[in-house]
Amino acid sequence: MSKREISGYRFRLPDRQEVIASLSRLLDAKSAYHLWSQACEALRLPIGREELELEELQRLANWFMQQDSLAKLVGCSLNVRLIAFSQLSLRSEDLGGQHE
């Protein structure tokens, strides 16, 4: 298991496809990809990389939250998920390694 997962909670960091899928559920697919490209360009992130680091995902979440559309909700959701992941990772380590 990678450090992108917390086994006890069956919870993992989202990858690029999952974030774009979240955008696509609220916007149309074309707009979702356009927004993803815009975000990556603004944040100087590689558009095509599948696995993004926690810190990169947090910057993306904050960027989406600045948008004046349903993408703001994707940003808020992503932000909650990332903080939960970060907090539960720490707790799992405290509990002796549910998270490896």
Place this chain on the structure above:
Amino acid sequence: MSDQTRSRTDIEREQARLQEILDLDLLNREWSERLQDLVQRASEDLKLPTALVSLVLDGAQYFAASHGLGGWLEAANGTPVEWAFCKFAVEDKEPFIVQDATTHAKVKDNPLVKIDGVRCYLGIPLITSRGLAVGTLCVLGGEEREFSDEDKARMHQLAAQVVARIEARAGRGIIA
């Protein structure tokens, strides 16, 4: 109605519901203070440690206001949506009631139950004047609990006050 049409209708309905959350500016952090008295009253009146106004988003539930939270839930100010008890109340537009989460088919395997010890829950959907359920007013605790008719009635009253206050802020009604 074909599956495809129904699916498109479901998507449009969900988009309208989420747009309502934006239109009402419910992600504004000021709601925490504006609704604090109502979540506190829910906790006190129901004699349970935790009460929330939870907004059900696409990927998470987000706590617009809370009383009695601690640990990682307080830090995250929400949970992944797949763990949200509140989504059942929002989907059905009906109260969702859990007397004992460890035996309830919908939530017994939920990490909030298995790891974090949530045992009882009562959530009332927050349905706006446009007929859209944006979230819930809910209470939860760590002990089994049978909710009385009085408990449910009180939560309905408080949920109505939450909706009235939210809509008044958007210029749709009178301040509760």
